[in-house]
Amino acid sequence: MHPEKPKHDFEPKIIAFVCTWCTYAGADLAGTSRMQYPPNVRVLKFPCTGRIDPVFILKAFQQGADGVLVSGCHPGDCHYIAGNFHARRRFAAFRKLLEFVGVDLNRLQFSWVSAAEGGKWVEVVTELTEKVRSMGPMVEFKELALEEQWSGAIDTPELKEAYEQI
Amino acid sequence: MTQPIDTSIYAAVTAAIQGEAKRILSEGQVTAIVGYAAARRKGSAQPIVISQPDDAQKLIFTPACVNNLAVYLTKAKKEIPKTGKIGIVVKGCDLKALAGLMGESQLKRENLYLIGVPCAGVLGSTIQPDTELTSDSIAPKCTECNERMPPECDFVPAVQVPVNQGLEKKYAAEIARLEALTPQERWAYWKEQFSKCIKCYACRQVCPFCFCEQCLCDRNKPQMVETTPRPAGNFAWHIVRAMHLAGRCAGCAECERVCPMDIPLNLLNRKMAKELKELFEHEAGFEVQEKGPLNSFTDKDDQSFIK
Ligand code: SF4
């Protein structure tokens, strides 16, 4: 029997970009060990954290993610030797950029989860989901995506004048 | 308060550049020289490529010589470097771009003849090229410049650059102002700035470091960045641009100068430069570095943000 699932007003959409060798295996372990964690997370697997381009995170937010998790092998454990070291620098810089343009960094989480750390995966996912749930939906990027440069409305005197001259 | 900026050395600099250009061209040391020449409007200047010693007299240096000529060696005129050793007139900021390009294996030092310019500053905008150089009209990048004498060039005119006393550092001030705002206010600020963008890609075209044959932002399978000039695609473009230049940008501010919509692009570049300095002690300089801060690492890098 599954434990009773609590009902929430808002179910955040969490996108997790994970490396296939460690975190994906860790998540798999959590699954095969029948550990429970929020089903809000959608896992996308990559060969290595070094393959995770910051633009993927951006795209995730634009496509409606409320939170993003990036996770891979612990430093020293990367199967391509240095992918996660490069990723660590890249994301350190990317966070600063996002912060500067006004993105709340609480929606973006990075972690090292090894293939043996099913428990840590559950912990990280649960914590991020609950944090994002309490923050509510990420509206900024969605608003941008819905906004048109020009709505088609003729709502300024200049436009009106130009329109009437046609 | 507006202070005048002493550009009296530019006459001597012009004469010295002309003399040197004539010499190296007639001695056959270089096949061509990329420099500045007077353009049609009074006081204006434009890039020029000369290959005849007699054309050396066309070269000038004035406050309107804003362009970073390094871009001519990477993409706009890709065929130039192929003709042989090239002379190029460089200000300090342009030289940093060249150093960066050498680090990225785009250029070789031995194929260049560097004519350094002792620089007192250039104009922020050349819409009115005949403007006098003052603390108001000077390019913001020049208020933060600490390298008025480009080092390790093959030739630098022997003149002394007058020191500019305490110009207000415009980017530093603006970055501090934005950092003090709330995230929502910052988002609103950038949203407004970015939504002005018309995706003309002039900023990309002029940047010496945007030399990729195919830009990620032009690809459509998969499409990472929406190409239409709508707010979402604009936002993505600007973040990707800033990110791809982080740790590489030389700070020449050409992107900001050419933007027809007056988007403060260099503000993002400066902010990233500041952060990379704090995080990885990296700064764009004159030294050719084989690896930039984002393609190297140490095992001690900060990971306080990672669980
Ligand atoms: S990003 Fe702008 S300031 Fe930096 S090198 Fe390119 S054109 Fe120059």
Ligand code: SF4
């Ligand atoms: S130059 Fe300005 S308007 Fe053109 S693409 Fe760059 S930021 Fe946008």
Ligand code: FES
């Ligand atoms: S293989 Fe897992 S981070 Fe590189």
